[in-house]
Amino acid sequence: MKILVINSGSSSIKFQLIEIEGRASLGKGIVDRIGLKDGLFRFAPAGREAVERTADVADHRAGIAVVLDALTDHATGIIRDPAEIDAVGHRMVLAGPSISGPVVFDEALVRLVERHTRLAPLHNPPTLAGYRAAAEVLPAVPHVGVFDTAFYATLPARSYVYAIPYEYYERHGIRRFGFHGMSHQYVSGRAAEFLGRDPADFRCVTCHLGNGASVAGVKDGKPVYTSLGFGTVAGLMMGTRCGDVDPDVILYLVDTLKMSATEVRTLLYRNSGLKGISGISNDMRDVERAADAGNARAALALEMFAGSAARHAAAAAIGLEGRLDALVFTAGIGENSPRTREMITSKLSLLGVSVDREANAVRGAEAVVSAPGAPVPVLVIPTNEELMIALETRDAVLGGRDALARLGQAGGAPTAS
Ligand code: AMP
Numbered sequence: 001m002k003i004l005v006i007n008s009g010s011s012s013i014k015f016q017l018i019e020i021e022g023r024a025s026l027g028k029g030i031v032d033r034i035g036l037k038d039g040l041f042r043f044a045p046a047g048r049e050a051v052e053r054t055a056d057v058a059d060h061r062a063g064i065a066v067v068l069d070a071l072t073d074h075a076t077g078i079i080r081d082p083a084e085i086d087a088v089g090h091r092m093v094l095a096g097p098s099i100s101g102p103v104v105f106d107e108a109l110v111r112l113v114e115r116h117t118r119l120a121p122l123h124n125p126p127t128l129a130g131y132r133a134a135a136e137v138l139p140a141v142p143h144v145g146v147f148d149t150a151f152y153a154t155l156p157a158r159s160y161v162y163a164i165p166y167e168y169y170e171r172h173g174i175r176r177f178g179f180h181g182m183s184h185q186y187v188s189g190r191a192a193e194f195l196g197r198d199p200a201d202f203r204c205v206t207c208h209l210g211n212g213a214s215v216a217g218v219k220d221g222k223p224v225y226t227s228l229g230f231g232t233v234a235g236l237m238m239g240t241r242c243g244d245v246d247p248d249v250i251l252y253l254v255d256t257l258k259m260s261a262t263e264v265r266t267l268l269y270r271n272s273g274l275k276g277i278s279g280i281s282n283d284m285r286d287v288e289r290a291a292d293a294g295n296a297r298a299a300l301a302l303e304m305f306a307g308s309a310a311r312h313a314a315a316a317a318i319g320l321e322g323r324l325d326a327l328v329f330t331a332g333i334g335e336n337s338p339r340t341r342e343m344i345t346s347k348l349s350l351l352g353v354s355v356d357r358e359a360n361a362v363r364g365a366e367a368v369v370s371a372p373g374a375p376v377p378v379l380v381i382p383t384n385e386e387l388m389i390a391l392e393t394r395d396a397v398l399g400g401r402d403a404l405a406r407l408g409q410a411g412g413a414p415t416a417s
Pocket residue numbers: 209210211212239282283284285286288331332333336337363
């Protein structure tokens with residue numbers, strides 16, 4: 001069974017074709033800078049040389065057409081006909097608390113996602129645009145929405161209810177949702193497997209540190225803690241998002257500085273985080289370079305980023321009730337920034353966590369980065385949200401067992417290219 005996984009951002013479409021029985025990536029790529037000048041297309045068929053070219057792509061519809069052309073291209077393609085695609089799995093973010101697993105798309109689901117756009121303004125519009133475009137060119141196959149929030153459907157009430165009057169939860173559905181579910185689910189399961197442990201008896205803290213960032217506590221395959229909240233801005237400081245701020249700051253922006261809701265949203269979602277503190281960039285590589293060159297605000301941004309991740313990792317560890325079997329780093333920064341890993345773990349020595357400088361030099365590969373014999377192993381596990389999405393999509397289309405359980409049976413790392 002071949003599943004096309006689509007992850008649409010505001011100006012990009014990432015795609016990957018996965019052959020589900022072998023958990024094998026047949027090829028993956030990205031249409032980047034959609035709607036902008038100097039658009040870029042990259043496609044890497046598994047085991048062959050990647051194709052890269054400029055591609056001015058007006059919108060997501062045109063982007064999906066480029067993807068299908070590449071997949072079926074007679075020279076560089078990996079399938080002969082779009083009919084070989086059995087289902088499409090779309091990475092989705094938020095459609096409210098009724099979502100507890102993968103859902104086959106229909107108009108009702110589209111409306112539900114639209115209704116929750118206010119809480120995920122950076123994510124819901126582009127993911128829906130990607131779905132609409134793909135459904136138009138592949139109308140005969142099932143399209144499945146796999147939601148970042150679904151992993152958290154089993155969070156206990158004490159972890160998702162806010163301490164505001166209870167009727168705001170009951171009447172208005174104001175609660176913590178949690179995001180990056182596919183990633184935390186994958187890396188926690190894979191970390192157990194990597195250490196030769198049973199995922200059903202394994203307690204870990206997972207740090208997804210990318211442009212968006214969050215920490216989860218995962219006990220026996222189920223989340224007990226998430227740093228993310230009602231929307232996608234809470235918890236850790238991120239690339240452009242502020243993370244936790246005192247609600248009084250927001251009241252001050254509105255009451256005293258007379259900022260509108262739209263202005264406040266833009267400030268908190270787009271102009272804060274690494275970008276807002278460093279004044280340089282939301283990209284960790286730029287911020288690290290600037291700090292090395294002596295820029296004090298860039299150095300402050302690094303300190304704040306590590307501090308917020310460490311605080312939430314400690315909080316997540318509390319949720320594990322007395323046992324921490326591993327601390328896991330993933331996503332762009334977590335996989336590739338030894339400095340950030342060292343800064344975070346150095347604040348967590350109380351938990352028995354530290355890195356070994358030599359082992360911690362690793363970038364983008366599965367590894368134990370703590371010293372041999374350290375009380376709590378620290379791991380780098382490159383995330384594979386696409387594989388989780390493909391497994392969940394298969395479940396939704398065919399019915400089947402829990403995706404994580406099947407991941408545990410896969411016997412080794414999936415063969416993603
Ligand atoms: P993601 O959202 O998971 O794609 O992660 C993007 C983030 O990862 C950006 O802030 C990048 O700067 C960061 N990143 C990627 N490669 C590196 C690297 N070699 N060193 C530090 N940060 C990196």
